[in-house]
Amino acid sequence: MKIIVIGSGLMGVATAYYLSEQGHEVIVVDRQSGPAQETSFANAGVLHPSQASPWNHPGITWQILKWMGKENSPFLLRPSALPSLLSWGLTFLNHAKPENFQANLRVNTALANYNIECVEELQKNHPFDYSAKRLGSMKVLENNQDLENAKEQIALFQAMGIECQVLNQAEVFSKEPALVENGSKLVGGIFYPKDQTGDAHQFCLKLVELIKRKQVQFIYDLNVDEFSLANNKITGIKTNKGDYSADAYVLAAGSYSPLLVKSLKLKLPIRPIKGYSITLDMDNWKLKPKMPVIDEEAHVAITPLGDRLRAAGTAELNGYNLEINAQRIRLVLQQVIARYPEAATNIEDADINPWTGLRPTTADGVPIMGETPIKNLYLNTGHGHLGWSLAMGSGKIVTDIITGSVPDINAEPYALARFLK
Numbered sequence: 001m002k003i004i005v006i007g008s009g010l011m012g013v014a015t016a017y018y019l020s021e022q023g024h025e026v027i028v029v030d031r032q033s034g035p036a037q038e039t040s041f042a043n044a045g046v047l048h049p050s051q052a053s054p055w056n057h058p059g060i061t062w063q064i065l066k067w068m069g070k071e072n073s074p075f076l077l078r079p080s081a082l083p084s085l086l087s088w089g090l091t092f093l094n095h096a097k098p099e100n101f102q103a104n105l106r107v108n109t110a111l112a113n114y115n116i117e118c119v120e121e122l123q124k125n126h127p128f129d130y131s132a133k134r135l136g137s138m139k140v141l142e143n144n145q146d147l148e149n150a151k152e153q154i155a156l157f158q159a160m161g162i163e164c165q166v167l168n169q170a171e172v173f174s175k176e177p178a179l180v181e182n183g184s185k186l187v188g189g190i191f192y193p194k195d196q197t198g199d200a201h202q203f204c205l206k207l208v209e210l211i212k213r214k215q216v217q218f219i220y221d222l223n224v225d226e227f228s229l230a231n232n233k234i235t236g237i238k239t240n241k242g243d244y245s246a247d248a249y250v251l252a253a254g255s256y257s258p259l260l261v262k263s264l265k266l267k268l269p270i271r272p273i274k275g276y277s278i279t280l281d282m283d284n285w286k287l288k289p290k291m292p293v294i295d296e297e298a299h300v301a302i303t304p305l306g307d308r309l310r311a312a313g314t315a316e317l318n319g320y321n322l323e324i325n326a327q328r329i330r331l332v333l334q335q336v337i338a339r340y341p342e343a344a345t346n347i348e349d350a351d352i353n354p355w356t357g358l359r360p361t362t363a364d365g366v367p368i369m370g371e372t373p374i375k376n377l378y379l380n381t382g383h384g385h386l387g388w389s390l391a392m393g394s395g396k397i398v399t400d401i402i403t404g405s406v407p408d409i410n411a412e413p414y415a416l417a418r419f420l421k
């Protein structure tokens with residue numbers, strides 16, 4: 001089969017890998033000049049089955065209202081974005097009900113656990129360097145109530161196959177000695193030994209190198225303008241470089257996926273949630289952090305990636321705006337200063353490499369993968385804040401669906417059909 005994959009971010013590249021493993025003729029197209037130039041470029045770098053919860057958790061409504069319009073809040077809804085969020089927003093809030101949240105958490109966790117198996121298999125068969133570490137991750141806690149809640153939630157995590165240990169203050173500092181004890185507000189933490197880290201951009205570059213050798217073709221600087229449709233089948237894509245056609249098409253265009261299928265009268269409940277990252281060299285750090293530290297309250301993760309430190313997070317509903325807002329970058333930088341004050345005192349603006357990306361976020365917090373009502377159009381999109389934790393598992397599942405194999409995990413919860421009922 002000849003298959004066109006639209007998008008060379010994590011989802012497009014992972015899907016192309018598995019399709020090529022099955023011997024299909026694959027063409028990946030992207031409007032950028034290389035792979036993973038958009039949201040997959042500089043994310044927080046954590047593959048974390050432990051944090052697969054959708055952002056629409058019980059309590060999110062009050063948090064959003066409390067923070068609305070506040071420039072320094074971790075989750076910022078800009079009033080100007082409201083008109084684009086109406087029906088998506090209602091579904092988003094409906095899924096914050098405890099029973100919906102729990103169900104969505106379970107399906108994301110199942111996919112994230114499966115993803116780790118896929119990543120390990122890839123690394124066994126094709127070892128390549130992407131600054132990967134398998135040292136776990138640690139969520140840090142600054143108040144005693146959160147620590148008590150963490151102890152109560154351990155059984156729930158374990159039931160979903162997530163190993164974790166609640167740590168007291170001393171154990172946190174012994175697990176990550178780079179965290180500075182003096183003046184720290186930390187009261188404890190949760191350690192997730194199975195989480196991994198790695199540079200998503202580097203990963204995509206290496207995977208592209210690998211699959212190019214298997215004859216996967218990449219066409220860059222190619223903007224897909226629209227699909228051509230006849231008899232409920234895609235007959236081609238119209239692009240700035242002319243028309244292309246194939247037997248099947250995979251849409252992996254991240255936050256832009258809903259825009260591309262509008263003319264097909266297909267509604268994808270995905271909206272962009274903006275986030276930021278900074279990346280610093282740690283050459284002069286005396287004690288370098290070794291594992292990612294996550295502050296859920298601040299929506300920020302700080303991750304060592306080789307000799308660099310990546311801090312990423314915050315969430316902003318602001319449409320497709322991609323401006324770098326200095327105040328939001330400052331929020332991320334403040335987290336680095338709070339956790340590693342000695343090493344971070346001399347950081348200059350010129351050292352931080354600010355970046356922003358749009359998380360393709362579905363209304364229920366679960367990605368959309370597989371078939372559409374259009375015969376030969378498939379989706380691999382909507383992975384929100386979890387794309388790095390879900391990419392390889394998603395690529396494998398979408399490939400299984402296209403090729404008629406039974407996916408290793410139940411793919412029904414990820415189907416677009418759930419929104420079409």
Ligand SMILES: Cc1cc2nc3c(=O)[nH]c(=O)nc-3n(C[C@H](O)[C@H](O)[C@H](O)COP(=O)(O)OP(=O)(O)OC[C@H]3O[C@@H](n4cnc5c(N)ncnc54)[C@H](O)[C@@H]3O)c2cc1C
Pocket residue numbers: 006007008009010011012029030031032035036037038039040041042043044045046047048222223224225252253254255256257260274275276277301312313314356357358359360380381382383384385386387388389390
């Ligand atoms: C600040 C931040 C931190 C994050 N941290 C983590 C983390 O630690 N762990 C985790 O699991 N996830 C994390 N994520 C989420 C993760 O990065 C995303 O879910 C993932 O990158 C999405 O990948 P994608 O392939 O769907 O989209 P993208 O990477 O955006 O790829 C889509 C591609 O489609 C192309 N495209 C779009 N429209 C067109 C068109 N019309 N024609 C041609 N090409 C087109 C784009 O150029 C792009 O290359 C984070 C995200 C952000 C923003």
